Amino acid sequence: MKTVYVDGKFLPWDKAMIPVDDLAVLRGYAVCDIIRTIGGKPYCLDAHIDRLLSSATKIGLTPAWTKQEIKELVLKVIEKNTHMDEANIRILVTGGSSPDFFSPADNPRLIILATDIPALPAQWYTKGVKVITFFQQRVLPDAKATNYIPAVLALKKAKAQGAVEALYMTRDNMVLEGTTSNLFALVDGTLVTPENGVLKGITRKTVLALGEKLFPVSEQDLSLDTLLSASELFITGTNKGIVPVIQVNDHVIGTGLPGPGTRALIEAMKNQQGGTSNSSSVV
Ligand SMILES: Cc1ncc(COP(=O)(O)O)c(C=O)c1O
Incomplete structure (x- = not known):
């Protein structure tokens, strides 16, 4: 089964969602990173998570997760998506829900997806x-x-x-x-x-x-x-x-x-x- 980590939970793909008042939806305010696995293991995982955290900080978000926590979640997502030999791991840190639909309220969301790696010619x-x-x-x-x-x-x-x-x-x-x-x-x-x-x-x-x-x-x-x-x-x-x-x-x-x-x-x-x-x- 395709499993997604979203905002604290592992959910089936079609049940994974975020609220419509998240600043990622309303204002396009979010950061992401894309990793690929090689031999089933995330390639350059540390470097990608470092860049994700740095991207979050650069847009003014304070990530609520340590590098180690994100690493463990990425590995769990890979483990749970056993139907995939190799995958892209897409990590997003969203702006979170905002009372005035504009200002970040220090409640970012973390999303981790495993998707197919596109085959290029x-x-x-x-x-x-x-x-x-x-x-x-x-x-x-x-x-x-x-x-x-x-x-x-x-x-x-x-x-x-x-x-x-x-x-x-x-x-x-x-x-x-x-x-x-x-x-x-x-x-x-x-x-x-x-x-x-x-x-x-x-x-x-x-x-x-x-x-x-x-x-x-x-x-x-x-x-x-x-x-x-x-x-x-x-x-x-x-x-x-x-x-x-x-x-x-x-x-x-x-x-x-x-x-x-x-x-x-x-x-x-x-x-x-x-x-x-x-x-x-x-x-
Ligand atoms: C704007 C931009 N530049 C460069 C890259 C290449 O980065 P990487 O080698 O980490 O995939 C990407 C990757 O998506 C990108 O979006």
Whole structure:
């Protein structure tokens, strides 16, 4: 049976609900994090919970749970969803019910769901993907808030153009990150990723650590011109792993094929995850 943890209880999926006066419903005031299991175990659990708690604090919520309590609840949710081999664990901290329907009243809710991990096409990894740019800057970029309205709009536009992701870009043409991914470029042999105005992805952190063994690495602002001049480009995320990017808008990157640096990093990540990488066909 699909079991959800919601506000202190483990409930069947169709019985799991929160009150309509929760600020997550009324004002879109909540934070979240998404983990994936590998071999049935949550991958980078500590890092994800640290980011969840930090996101909550950044939007002004005082989480009522310790890291250890959340960890134990996540493990229980995995244990109770025995029908799933691998899962995404989605954790939400909502603003809670509010007497004036606006101000947080120090009663956040915790929700933990186990959902299927989307299977992404194998050719994303073997042939690479197209992305588009989209003028947008996230509010409080280093907090993973549940407001993905710009992301939904940007991804719709991307899909209409045969692209799989949209890269947010400032009005002065600095490229930031994707709707649900971080961005890396190989520029003159250096692995570069935007430093400011982005969510510090957990996959981004892993890739930076693996990348340091292969290239000089630099966290820095990245202009669209520099991005387009890169020999290789890729995006990263919990479910995507490392996805080679071969086209940005109408511009072909490098040779138009996934490059050797990207392939080396995909391989390094696969090895680090014990061969069951989310950089393969099943992610
Ligand atoms: C805006 C944004 N940037 C980057 C990422 C990638 O983060 P992670 O590697 O932790 O999945 C995400 C993930 O959902 C995201 O929503």
